[in-house]
Amino acid sequence: RAIVEKQNFELKKLSKIVNKSDNAIMIFDKDKNLEWVNEGFTRLTGFTKNEYIDKNGKTLREISKNKHIENIINKCINEKKAIAYEATNHSKSGECLWIHTTMTPIYDENGVLTNLVAIDSDITPIKEAEEKIKKNAKLKEIFLANTSHEIRTPLNAIIGFTNLLANTELSESQADFVQNIKTSGENLKFILNDFLDFSKIEANKLSISKKEFNLKKNIDNLVNTFLITTSEKNISLAYKIDKKIPEFLIGDSFRLNQILINLISNSVKFTKNNGKIDVNISIKNENTDNIDLNFAVKDTGIGIPKAQQKNIFNSFTQVEEWTTREYGGTGLGLYIVKKLIDLQNGEISIESEIGKGTTFIFSLNFQKCNDLSKKVVYKEKNIFNETLSNKIKILIVEDNETNRQLVIDTIQIWQKEIDIHVAEDGLIAIEKVKKNNYDLVLMDIQMPKLDGFETTKYIKEKLGLNIPIVAMTAHALNHETRKCLKAGMNDYISKPFDPEILFEKICKYTNQKKFVKQNKTKEIENKQSSSETNQLINLSLLNRIYHNDQQKINKILQMYLDTIPIEISTLKKYFEEKNWEQIKRTAHTLKPKMSYLGLKTLYETSKEIEINIENIKDSKELPIMLDNFTDTWEKADCIINDIINLNQ
Incomplete structure (x- = not known):
């Protein structure tokens, strides 16, 4: 009798503990019929055992209403171990609850299944917090995309028209102004990209390509x-x-x-x-x-x-x-x-x-x-020396008048006679596409009435047209690229756009062969023939850096004419003072300048002085090198002055 009383006491104690638990506990028999629930179950769901059975059924299959959960429970029984899963359930009041369930199979001493015990925890607050985080992340992404769009739209015009302006006849002061605008615009774009990359890093969305x-x-x-x-x-x-x-x-x-x-x-x-x-x-x-x-x-x-x-x-x-x-x-x-x-x-x-x-x-x-x-083949070129066929027809779909004009002006540098049509929004674009056979459509994304995604879908799916459509958008996030392709667009150009990329896309999707404007190329070659004939100076590096922009090249050449003679004079002064460390530093400063000017002899001399000053400082070789350096520079100085005068 004492043993029975002790067991009853333990059972009551255990029952009290189980009922006071914040978790809902459900016990099923070997046939998966609900046998018992604790008070925590009623507190969580609002149902008593009988109310729950009346509403949802008695068996686990009826209760779960989910084939996936049924498979999880069968796995738990077959593998004879506890298993956890998450699912939604509804309380008596109709509230949707997120429940974390640990299902444990119970076996007798012979290994026969006797019961299944489910312990349910309410994880609704956690799920709501996760959902809030996801929602905030999505809002942040939308905010960044919209902010990027709002900044990139005017920035596209600033950088684009600056590029076009730099390609025109300008005075030296005007060229300086244009260069300052361009540099400021590029710096702003760099800062904007920093912020976008920061957001991608924070969202673990920054990718590495190979x-x-x-x-x-x-x-x-x-x-x-x-x-x-x-x-x-x-x-x-x-x-x-x-x-x-x-x-x-x-x-x-x-x-x-x-x-x-x-x-x-x-x-x-x-x-x-x-x-x-x-x-x-x-x-x-x-x-x-x-x-x-x-x-x-x-x-x-x-x-x-x-x-x-x-x-x-x-x-x-x-x-x-x-x-x-x-x-x-x-x-x-x-x-x-x-x-x-x-x-x-x-x-x-x-x-x-x-x-x-x-x-x-x-x-x-x-x-x-x-x-x-x-292995990649590199070509040196000025993109504005290229040209397009006048036999193609392009539709520009863009609601911003400034950006519309920028694209038109850029394309017309390559071919003034090209047939360009414009549409201010998606609805106008659809009407124009119905009436014209376009070789290419350049499509903005964010537009009134009908955006670029819906316009593209309509053209491709409703009209059944296979016109190449290239997105041109200030949205700079990766998912926008995927959305463009999913909508049926063939490609994507980010604003502010690079003229070279625009040119490549036009050539690609209109099957254009690339031609060079022979007259402009010949003019540039003629201007530089004096330097190439002398075989002393080679300005190909500066031409590549500045896209054959003679005014910018003149500015750099004049800067070198002003500074290099002073540095050569300083070099000789340090030699007289036997200040070898300063000779080394001055030679190091001269070396890249000689490289940019294509003065190979003076570049090699600067390099030799910088690297071997300790070995040659007491030799007869160094003063001869310095004299030859001065003589060669004087010849180069005359040639550079001729080039500047020729290019003005």
Whole structure:
């Protein structure tokens, strides 16, 4: 009797504990019929056991009303172990509840199933919070897309018309104004892209792609983009690539450029006049198929305090408040750099000392491009020297008048006689498509009455037309690209658009062959014939950087005419003073300038002095080298003056 009383006591105690539980507990028999529920079940659902059975049925199959859950429970029985799942259920009041269920099978001593015990937890608040987070993320994405669109729309016009203006006859001061507008526009686009990349990083939506690219060409083009900013501050910017690194690699060259542009931009920003920036690329590890490269960006800038270095890669971080006021910036650049490197399983470190400069070192892995057929062919060209056939008909669908005119003006540079039609919205576009046979439609996305997506669907599905449609939109998020393709568009151009990309898309979708405007090319060649005949100067690099824009080239040439004689004079002065370190630094400053001018002899001399000054400083060779350097420059000076006069 004592044993029975003890057992009854334990059962009552257990029953009390189970009933006080916040979780709902349900016990089913071996045939999956509901036998018992605790008080927590009634508190959670509002139902008593009998009420619940009357409404939902007695068996697990009737209760779950879900084949998937039934399969989960069968798996639980077959594998003889507890299993968890989530599902929705409705309370007595009709409220939809999210329930987390742990289903446990109970067996007797012979291994025969006797019961199933379900313990239900209310996870509705968690699910609602998750849904709120998703909703906020979606709202944030929509906000970013709309903000991007609103900023990119006028920015597209600013940069686009500036490009067109730069291609016209301008005075020297006007060319300066145009260049300043263009630089400011590009800087604004860079900041905007930083914010968009930041949002993609936060949402884990930033992707890395792998394509073949020429490392040296890539770095060469990238460094050349800093020509004006470094020249204005007389900063020497040079790069060195280990000769053992393969010419062609497979990786994300766009993200590599983004990393280097951020780092070099910081170096230019924080390095005072007459400073120095070096980019060195070396091999870290290598095997048959892959290679790890170290990239070092070293400057002689203001430096970063030790205390700030550990936080330098955090978002919205500036070294000090005064740096923001004096130098500007969003504080996102290095954060994005770190994330881009992390995404590629690389590493980045920093070495810096106040007043002496900073070095950022990062490593990335690349595949070797062993398939010669995949190697990329690079062509140097001025896109505005190209031309299109006048036998094609293009429809531009764009609600913004300024952007409409920009596209028209850009296309007409390639072919004035081309047949261009315009539509201010999707409804007008549909009517025009019905009446005309277009070779290509350039479609904006965000428009009144009918947007680009719906317009494209109507043209492709309702009208059954297979016209190539290329989206031109200021929406810059990845999902917009997917939406364009899903709607039936053939391709996508982001605003502000690159004229070269627009030209390529037009050629691609209208089966155009590319022609060069012979008269313009011949004119450029004639203007430069004097330099090429002399075989002393080769301006092909400057022509490539400035797309044969003679006014911009003249500006750089004049800058070199003003500064190089002073630097050569300084070089001789340091020689007389036997100040070998300053000779080395001056030669280093002259070296890239000689490279841009195509003065191969003077470039090699500058390089030789810089590298071997310790070996040749006491030899008879050095004064001869300096005299020859001066004589060669005097000849080059005359040729450059002739080129400037010829190009005016």
